[in-house]
């Protein structure tokens with residue numbers, strides 16, 4: 001049986017690469033549900049609050065006050081005269097890299113950024129994502145967000161994408177220019193191609209890791225520490 005590949009995003013692509021079976025069972029067939037950790041709930045709460053602070057200048061509540069300085073840095077950039085702030089910006093492109101509505105049937109790739117600040121000239125964008133988890137090396141997600149931003153903003157010639165690590169206050173950032181765009185897509189194409197091939201062959205094999213024992217909801221997988229025969 002051949003399946004049509006759904007639209008991809010950075011998180012879908014990396015979930016597929018980490019374990020094709022887990023990806024299929026939780027994001028495609030949805031026979032099993034990912035569970036949300038308390039850390040993720042905290043992250044969602046922070047995201048909503050930061051959005052309100054940036055958009056409406058609502059002060060951070062007492063419980064999140066320790067994040068106020070780092071949010072304040074972004075607030076200052078957004079408040080520069082002539083700058084434009086977009087929070088929770090959702091973007092989607094079709095297979096020809098043309099922007100389309102986020103839930104359009106023709107969507108090929110999606111990307112979301114927690115904030116995007118366009119400079120007064122309209123020629124550059126600073127985009128970023130709040131990260132509540134443990135700091136990790138900057139990932140290819142920064143590149144993907146930049147490539148999608150360039151496609152949705154034809155006048156922009158410079159994009160800086162960033163992760164803001166709330167536990168440390170550190171920032172991972174990379175700056176891209178429009179001539180970088182073909183290289184970015186070329187770096188993703190083989191990865192997306194492998195995902196497409198899995199759908200074409202309807203083949204989503206398990207890829208065991210340290211998560212199998214206690215941290216995977218796919219109990220129908222024989223590798224799962226809590227395996228239950230179907």
Ligand code: SF4
Pocket residue numbers: 019021022206207208209211212213216217218221222223224225
């Ligand atoms: S138990 Fe391991 S191999 Fe099986 S789906 Fe989960 S992560 Fe993948």
